[in-house]
Amino acid sequence: RKEVEQDPGPFNVPEGATVAFNCTYSNSASQSFFWYRQDCRKEPKLLMSVYSSGNEDGRFTAQLNRASQYISLLIRDSKLSDSATYLCVVNMYDSWGKFQFGAGTQVVVTP
Amino acid sequence: DTAVSQTPKYLVTQMGNDKSIKCEQNLGHDTMYWYKQDSKKFLKIMFSYNNKELIINETVPNRFSPKSPDKAHLNLHINSLELGDSAVYFCASSQGEGLAGHTDTQYFGPGTRLTVL
DSSP states (O other), X not given: XXXXXXXXXXXXXXXXXXXXXXXXXXXXXXXXXXXXXEOTTSOOEEEEEEOTTOEEETTEEEEEETTTTEEEEEEOSOOGGGOEEEEEXXXXXXXXXXXXXXXXXXEEEEO | OOSEEEEOSEEEEOTTOOEEEEEEEOSOXXXXXXXXXXXXXXXXXXXXXXXXXXXXXXXXXXXXXXXXXXXXXXXXXXXXXXXXXXXXXXXXXXXXXXXXXXXXXXXXXXXXXXXXX
């Protein structure tokens, strides 16, 4: 079983709609969580960290569910520019400096 | 100013050759990383250095040898290149060593697309 799993998608979303997707992680010792965004043929860039109580950044909302070991990302009012692959990243303090990346969820926002 | 830079951006070479990829960060970060992203888009960590010292060495063939002359640079040398080495290699850096939680945002370089023929 992969340490970090994501639905690869693609999620086809009409412009203005809401889309949400999850990421599950296998190691309960995981301590910090992030969502990164990767555009085609570009480097990953941090979208947002995920805090225990959940957090919001504009149209993006991230949640953490430790009991079920997953994090989620919700995008409201989708824009064409939100089309990208969203990577879930998990870090475990017992694996010094070792960030585990999911394979990504592709989101395609259509006009 | 580019925060994390890599050279070259594209590298096309024959099987059996030896090649190097260079990475530099001007963020003052203590930790640098090399990742490999294959055709399935899965990003896998290869190496991590903290203040020039190797802290992570994943199951990577010993044909791959990282070198960190100082904490702002982490280069990757690959000997005897094989077809399966074709991938995009990303360098990244972060302030901490992965122990400080949310201060450990990673900043990635633009990637080096390696094609082995």
